[in-house]
Amino acid sequence: MAMSGPVRRSLPPPFAKGGGLAVCFLVLVMGVILVPANAAAMHISEGILPAGWALFWFLAAAPFVALGVRQINRRKKIDPMYIPLLGIFGAAVFVFSCFPIPVPVAGSTAHPAGTGLSAIFLGPFASVVIAFLSLLLQALFLAHGGLTTLGGNTFSMGVVGSFGAFGAFLLTRRLGLPLFWCGFAAGVAADLLTYLSTSLELALALHGDHSFWGVLGQIYLAFMPTQIPLALLEGAVTGGILVYVRRNRPDILRKVGLTREAAT
């Protein structure tokens, strides 16, 4: 929102001396405050994005959701069981993201995003749709995230997270890495890219009179102590899940098109 009132451009920067220490202080404050709200911090809350940015992110995410819906409709015509499978898988990812994983570094627990898992099993476009619906249900029935920020959250978690995870999975498979490390790469990419793009969205909307890059750096620094361990943990859990499924039900991996992977 535009601000009125006197503007003194001659003012010194917010931290007259010792800018580095100031950044450290901000990082510490944000880090400490945001640690308990880790699950919610992944989603941008209702009201944070101004109208222009909210609309921009809706427009950016809409083509991916539309393509995802089209792809699902096509698959549904070929295999009518696809819709129940997709719905129940979406619910499973949603539920899995509700269970806390202990984070040794932060002395707290964190919640996995689950996008890496859905991108591997369902493909990136269907994963975007599942992320969109999960975010919608979370906003409407848990009051996590928001409706005007749904576009921004879908873009960061659904689009960037799913495509990043899928790309990382494909790349590591091409490199011939074992299934665990492919799942690990997908989990880490989904988590880290979601956090990087959420931070980007926040910095674009909130940098105020500060330089955009400075604010972006501060947000990255603030989240880093929790997000990097969380991304590594999510990667390990995603890799572990793939190995568990291959060991117990290799037919499932075959069914979702990972046949060669199941055989290795």
Add this chain to the structure above:
Amino acid sequence: MSGAHQFIDAQGDSRRLLVALDGRVKLVLLLAALLVNLLAGGLRVPLLLLLLAAVLVMAAGVPPRAFAKRMAVPVLIALVALLTQLFWVKDGELLLRVPLLAWEWLITSGGVRRGLELALRILGGMGVLLFFALTTPLPELLRAARFFRCPPVLVELAMIMYRYIFLLLEEGVRVRNAQKSRLGYVSPRAGLNSSAILGGMLILRTFDRAERNFAAMLCRGYRGALTDVMTRPLPKRDACVLLFGLGLLLTIFTLR
């Protein structure tokens, strides 16, 4: 009905006016309120919306404690947002110099104003959203979504997801408790292992359930699409509420 189900839309069974209101009316009013909150600017409108949401939640019969408890996280987020604006916005009059060790933190009137605006926008928006969350059953919302031409596949997926979230949540909690009782989370390494097994189990059960569920759906007349949603005409009472609500929101917007 399971405990977990009641956790989400506890008011779903209530027949009070605000709960029983047509989903289409609620959806239009919710979107209008969020737009007013976003576009109005200043402090007055989001504050009025927050107060309105709190009053309506009480009127709908939701215990005030439930509302306050759910607002705790948004309050925390709003505080962080306020703090960031105090750091990042430096226009306006210099209000305060806070010496902190070797540096000074300068708080300006522009930073305070923009921080308060942002914090109240978050609280106003979350209050309105929470009112909707606490008083609207999902089937009502999905009926409204179909009325507004939402793609049927999205509605169908949302319905299946919503139904299975509670079933799988119960299963997941059972698995996790069993793991805990076998010292599955006694160390970070054991915790990771147990988390992977928990996730793997959910995937296995998902695929088994999907097959069984599809067979059951076929037995109950599923033909690859949602049954058409019966859209009843809007009752006069609900139409009046819609007009009154839009009028109230317009009045609030003009007060900015």
